[in-house]
Amino acid sequence: MVQAKKCPECGSSHLIYDEARSEVICGDCGLLVEEKMVDTSHELRAFDKSEKKSRGGAPISMQKFDKGLTTNVGEISDIYKLDSANQTRKYLRLKKWQERVSTSIERNLRLAMAELRRVASFLELPPVVREEAARVYNYVLQRGLVRGRSMESVIAACIYAACRSYNIPRTLDEISIASEVERKEIGRTYRFIIRKIGIKVTPSSPKDYISRFASTLHLSPKSQNGALDILKRAEISELTSGRGPAGIAAAALYVSALLSDEKKTQREVADVAGITEVTIRNRYKELLDRLGLEEKIKLKETEKSSPKEETEKEEKKTEKTSKK
Numbered sequence: 001m002v003q004a005k006k007c008p009e010c011g012s013s014h015l016i017y018d019e020a021r022s023e024v025i026c027g028d029c030g031l032l033v034e035e036k037m038v039d040t041s042h043e044l045r046a047f048d049k050s051e052k053k054s055r056g057g058a059p060i061s062m063q064k065f066d067k068g069l070t071t072n073v074g075e076i077s078d079i080y081k082l083d084s085a086n087q088t089r090k091y092l093r094l095k096k097w098q099e100r101v102s103t104s105i106e107r108n109l110r111l112a113m114a115e116l117r118r119v120a121s122f123l124e125l126p127p128v129v130r131e132e133a134a135r136v137y138n139y140v141l142q143r144g145l146v147r148g149r150s151m152e153s154v155i156a157a158c159i160y161a162a163c164r165s166y167n168i169p170r171t172l173d174e175i176s177i178a179s180e181v182e183r184k185e186i187g188r189t190y191r192f193i194i195r196k197i198g199i200k201v202t203p204s205s206p207k208d209y210i211s212r213f214a215s216t217l218h219l220s221p222k223s224q225n226g227a228l229d230i231l232k233r234a235e236i237s238e239l240t241s242g243r244g245p246a247g248i249a250a251a252a253l254y255v256s257a258l259l260s261d262e263k264k265t266q267r268e269v270a271d272v273a274g275i276t277e278v279t280i281r282n283r284y285k286e287l288l289d290r291l292g293l294e295e296k297i298k299l300k301e302t303e304k305s306s307p308k309e310e311t312e313k314e315e316k317k318t319e320k321t322s323k324k
Contacts, residue, residue: 251283
């Protein structure tokens with residue numbers, strides 16, 4: 001609210017804002033620094049019990065078929081509270097005709113936005129990604145690109161495009177499970193939309209998957225940093241090109257967990273990443289061969305096995321002495 005940071009008269013930064021008069025006064029010399037300021041805060045007052053304590057409505061959102069601007073004739077609970085039966089029938093007819101006169105685009109958006117909110121909540125996507133996915137679907141629908149394709153596949157493709165635009169790591173398999181649409185169909189629709197609209201989407205990086213996979217596997221920050229270092233070395237050795245980012249990220253996390261004494265099975269890592277154990281093993285072998293990590297893992301295994309061997313030797317000695 002206070003635009004001036006210092007008093008122009010005495011140079012003091014002790015400025016007082018008077019909400020009742022919308023003025024800024026210097027607390028040291030009493031100079032009126034600003035007056036008649038516009039209050040941009042939310043007004044909370046109601047003139048009737050039925051009104052909500054806000055003068056402004058909800059913000060405009062692309063996730064609603066009407067962007068939140070359409071007025072309704074009335075709620076059914078309010079209509080049945082009318083005194084006359086004729087008035088009740090009249091308002092019910094008006095409400096029915098209001099739904100009938102809506103265009104095909106509005107009816108499509110009403111169903112599509114409900115599906116979008118369902119899939120986005122299942123994937124736990126942030127609001128900015130939901131808004132972007134809704135904007136892309138509106139753009140596609142206005143140009144008639146939805147014809148001949150199922151609404152669910154187009155919604156899933158728009159969500160995947162929005163995730164790629166904001167570097168939110170979500171695989172096609174995850175979106176396929178959430179939307180109950182085949183993976184191939186989502187990929188086909190996504191490529192069609194990208195080609196027609198001309199959206200420039202950067203390829204996903206394996207680094208984007210590290211934090212999410214590590215948090216699901218309950219790995220320490222040390223393992224995460226080790227996986228990022230492995231991925232940097234893999235990029236220099238050109239191991240990431242032509243391979244799935246989720247598989248490379250999962251293999252790097254698996255290797256880093258072994259080096260940090262946080263052993264996870266290949267099955268656990270594969271389930272989190274949504275890939276097969278064969279992919280984990282192949283990427284794991286490639287990282288060990290090209291980056292020279294095989295010796296470090298062998299040293300870790302020997303360090304673990306050596307104290308076990310010493311304890312076994314001591315136990316054997318104690319058994320021999322007891323027999324004597």
